[in-house]
Amino acid sequence: MRDEPGATAVPVPLPRRLPRRQTAVKLLVLGVPAAAFLAQAVGALLPHLPLLLAATAGSLAAEGVLYRWQRDVLSLFAKSHADVTVRHVLRDLLLVVGLLRLGEQDRETVYAPLVAGLLAFYGLHCAIQGVSVLVHRTRTLPVVTRNIDASALRLSPAPPALLRRPGHRLPVFGLPSTAGLLATAATDAPVYGAAGLALSLAVALAGLGALLVRLLPGRRPAGEQEVLDWFEAWLAEYRPTVGLYFSGGASSAYQANMWLEPLAKLDGRPLIVLRERLMVQRIAATDIPVVCLPKVSTLMRLEHSTLQVLLHPSNSGKTSQVLRIPTIKHTFVNHGESDKLSSCNPYVKAYDEVWVAGPAARERYALAEVGVEDKDVVEIGRPQLDAVRPYAGPPSGPYTTVLYAPTWEGWDGNPGNSSVAAAGENLVRALLADPGVRLLYKPHPLTGSVDPRARAADLRIRELLRAANRERTGPRPEAATAAERERLAAELGRLTAGGSRPAADQMERMLRQSQPQPGRAAAVARATAAWEEAYWASLPPWEHQVVTDARPTLYSCFNRSDLLISDVSSVISDFLASGKPYAVANTSGLAEDVFRRSFPTVAAATVLTPDATGVPRLLETVRHPERDELAGERAALALRLLGPAEPPSQERFAGAVRALCAAAGEHRVRMARRLADEPTAPWQTELPAPRHEPAPLTTAAPPEGPGLR
Structure with a gap:
C-alpha cells in the first residue's frame, strides 16, 4: 500500500517533561538525607538534644527508604564519595560530638570507652571487608560451568550475603551501636551505648570468624591449576x-x-x-x-x-x-x-x-x-521460526491487534535506524485514534541507550498507552486466569532458577546447576508455552500492552498480532514467516521509491511516513484482505529472505554443520600429516591451490597530453 496524498496529518505532539520530573524526584530524595545530616550537625554543635535525636532518627529512616525504594539514588551518593560507610561514620561521629558537648565538662572521661568501642567496631568492619575480598577471590574460578558435574572442584554454598556486601553489612551490624548511642544521648545513661556497642562488636566478630573459616586449607575450593586440569579432563571425556x-x-x-x-x-x-x-x-x-x-x-x-x-x-x-x-x-x-x-x-x-x-x-x-x-x-x-504461526485470516473479534516493534537507534546516528524518536508518537496516536485497535508496544531492549531523544520518546509512548487504557472500559478475565498465570510463573521461575537462591554467588549457582538434568529444557519450553497462553488469557482483549520483559517473547507477540509496524530490521524478516501484513516507518528522509529500492525487505510492506497519515488505510487492508494488494509480494519476499520451506530449515542447518565439521576434520588430518612429514624447509611443503588464478599483470599506456607524447 502507498500513503494517500492529501490525507489529514496527525499533529506532532509537544514533548512531555517526564525525564525532568524524574530528575526533580531524585533531587528531592537526595535532599532529604542531606537535610537530616545538616540538622544532626546543628543539633550536635549547638548542642540541642531534641534536634539531634530527631535528625538522627530521620537519617536512619531515610537510609531504610533508600535501600527499599530508591536504589539508584544510592549510586549517586557513591559517585559523590558519600557511600554508605561515609554516611554511617558521619552519623555516629555527630552522635559522639553531641554526647561530648551535652551536659557536664567531664563527659570526655565518661564516654571515652564508648568512643574506643566505636573505633574497634569500624576496625572490625574493615577487617571483615578485607577477608571478604580474599574469600571472593578463592571462590572466583577460572572456568564457570552449567550442566556439567563439577563436584570434584570442592564447590560450596556462598557465605551469607550480609558478609559479602559492605553496603548492607555496615548499617545492619552498626544499627545496635547507633541505637545505643542515640539512647545514651536521650537518657544520659552510658550503659545503653555500651550495650549497643557490645552487640555490634559481637556480631562483627562472629561474621569475621565465619569468613576466616572459609580460608582454611580444607575449606577452600580447588585452585586455578586444579580447575584447569579438571576442565581439560572433562573436554577429553565429553x-x-x-x-x-x-x-x-x-x-x-x-x-x-x-x-x-x-x-x-x-x-x-x-x-x-x-x-x-x-x-x-x-x-x-x-x-x-x-x-x-x-x-x-x-x-x-x-x-x-x-x-x-x-x-x-x-x-x-x-x-x-x-x-x-x-x-x-x-x-x-x-x-x-x-x-x-x-x-x-x-x-x-x-x-x-x-x-x-x-x-x-x-x-x-x-x-x-x-x-x-x-x-x-x-x-x-531460519530454524527458529518454527514457533511463528502462519496467517489464519483477518481479525475475527472486535479488536485488531497491532504490534509496534521498533528497533533501536544504532551507533551511527542515522535517523532512519529507529522510528521511535521521529515517528513513534505519531504512529501510536494514529493507532489509538481507531477504537478497534489494540496495540502491543515492544521496543528494542537498547532503545534510548545512545540517543536521549529516543529514550524520552519511548517514555512518552508508554504514557500514551497508559492514558488510553484509563479511558477504555470493558470486560476483564476472571480472577482465576490471573491466579493461573501467577502459578505458572512460579513454576517457570522454579525451573529456570535451577535450584539457586537469590543470594547465591557464582560458585554456589555452579554447584547447584552442576548436575545435568536431561529433559529440563523441554520442561521449561512446555512451562513457557503454558505461561504465555495464561498471560494472554489473563489480559483484557481491549487493553493496550507495553511488553518489555523477556517473556512473552517476540514470536509470541507475532502470534497474537494481526499487523506489524516496525523499522528496517530483522524483525521484518522473521515476521514474514507468518504471512501477515506489515508496515515499515520511513524516517530516513528518502523518497518512498528510493526507500524501497534501498531496502529490499520493504518490498512487500506498506511504507508509513513520519506523520502516520497512512495508518487508517493500512488498518482497512488488514480487516479486509480483499483490499490487500501485497499478499503475493509477501510470499515471494519470504522465499527470498528465508529460503524454501523444503527441506526444513533445521535439516539444512544440520547439513551445514556436518559439512563444516567434515572440513575441519580434513584440515586436521592435513596438518597432522604435514607435521609428521617434518619437511626440512618451508618451501618443501605442498601448499593448497589458490582460490583464484591471479590476474595477469598489464602495463597501462600513459595518458596522452601536452608534454607526454
Whole structure:
C-alpha cells in the first residue's frame, strides 16, 4: 500500500517533561538525607538534644527508604564519595560530638570507652571487608560451568550475603551501636551505648570468624591449576563437536538464546562457550553443557579439544581471540538479518563461512563487496521460526491487534535506524485514534541507550498507552486466569532458577546447576508455552500492552498480532514467516521509491511516513484482505529472505554443520600429516591451490597530453 496524498496529518505532539520530573524526584530524595545530616550537625554543635535525636532518627529512616525504594539514588551518593560507610561514620561521629558537648565538662572521661568501642567496631568492619575480598577471590574460578558435574572442584554454598556486601553489612551490624548511642544521648545513661556497642562488636566478630573459616586449607575450593586440569579432563571425556560462541552484555543474551534450540537438536555433542561470567545465568534453560572461559589463556585450551565448529551469532571485540584457534572452523550465523549495513559487516570475512537464511542475504553480501566470497555463503533458512504461526485470516473479534516493534537507534546516528524518536508518537496516536485497535508496544531492549531523544520518546509512548487504557472500559478475565498465570510463573521461575537462591554467588549457582538434568529444557519450553497462553488469557482483549520483559517473547507477540509496524530490521524478516501484513516507518528522509529500492525487505510492506497519515488505510487492508494488494509480494519476499520451506530449515542447518565439521576434520588430518612429514624447509611443503588464478599483470599506456607524447 502507498500513503494517500492529501490525507489529514496527525499533529506532532509537544514533548512531555517526564525525564525532568524524574530528575526533580531524585533531587528531592537526595535532599532529604542531606537535610537530616545538616540538622544532626546543628543539633550536635549547638548542642540541642531534641534536634539531634530527631535528625538522627530521620537519617536512619531515610537510609531504610533508600535501600527499599530508591536504589539508584544510592549510586549517586557513591559517585559523590558519600557511600554508605561515609554516611554511617558521619552519623555516629555527630552522635559522639553531641554526647561530648551535652551536659557536664567531664563527659570526655565518661564516654571515652564508648568512643574506643566505636573505633574497634569500624576496625572490625574493615577487617571483615578485607577477608571478604580474599574469600571472593578463592571462590572466583577460572572456568564457570552449567550442566556439567563439577563436584570434584570442592564447590560450596556462598557465605551469607550480609558478609559479602559492605553496603548492607555496615548499617545492619552498626544499627545496635547507633541505637545505643542515640539512647545514651536521650537518657544520659552510658550503659545503653555500651550495650549497643557490645552487640555490634559481637556480631562483627562472629561474621569475621565465619569468613576466616572459609580460608582454611580444607575449606577452600580447588585452585586455578586444579580447575584447569579438571576442565581439560572433562573436554577429553565429553569430546564436543560443535559449539556456540558468545560474548556480549546482559541485554544481548537474546542473540545467543535464539540458537539454543536449533543447536540442541543437532546430532553430536554440542557445547556453549561464553566469555563473560554474568552471561552464564543469562543463557536460557538448556540441556547443553555451558562453559565460561573469561581468560584468553583458558580459551586457547579449546585448540587441543575435539571441538570442530563454532557458531557465532554476533561479533564482539573478543571474537578475534577465538578466531586464532586454527583447529576449529568458524561460521557466522547472525542473530537476525536486515538490510542495514550491520547485516553485511566487513568483519564477517574473518570467518570460514557465513550462514544466511535465503538468497537475499547472499545478494546483500555480493552487492556490499566487503570481502565475503560467494562460495563461503551457505543458505540454511531460519530454524527458529518454527514457533511463528502462519496467517489464519483477518481479525475475527472486535479488536485488531497491532504490534509496534521498533528497533533501536544504532551507533551511527542515522535517523532512519529507529522510528521511535521521529515517528513513534505519531504512529501510536494514529493507532489509538481507531477504537478497534489494540496495540502491543515492544521496543528494542537498547532503545534510548545512545540517543536521549529516543529514550524520552519511548517514555512518552508508554504514557500514551497508559492514558488510553484509563479511558477504555470493558470486560476483564476472571480472577482465576490471573491466579493461573501467577502459578505458572512460579513454576517457570522454579525451573529456570535451577535450584539457586537469590543470594547465591557464582560458585554456589555452579554447584547447584552442576548436575545435568536431561529433559529440563523441554520442561521449561512446555512451562513457557503454558505461561504465555495464561498471560494472554489473563489480559483484557481491549487493553493496550507495553511488553518489555523477556517473556512473552517476540514470536509470541507475532502470534497474537494481526499487523506489524516496525523499522528496517530483522524483525521484518522473521515476521514474514507468518504471512501477515506489515508496515515499515520511513524516517530516513528518502523518497518512498528510493526507500524501497534501498531496502529490499520493504518490498512487500506498506511504507508509513513520519506523520502516520497512512495508518487508517493500512488498518482497512488488514480487516479486509480483499483490499490487500501485497499478499503475493509477501510470499515471494519470504522465499527470498528465508529460503524454501523444503527441506526444513533445521535439516539444512544440520547439513551445514556436518559439512563444516567434515572440513575441519580434513584440515586436521592435513596438518597432522604435514607435521609428521617434518619437511626440512618451508618451501618443501605442498601448499593448497589458490582460490583464484591471479590476474595477469598489464602495463597501462600513459595518458596522452601536452608534454607526454
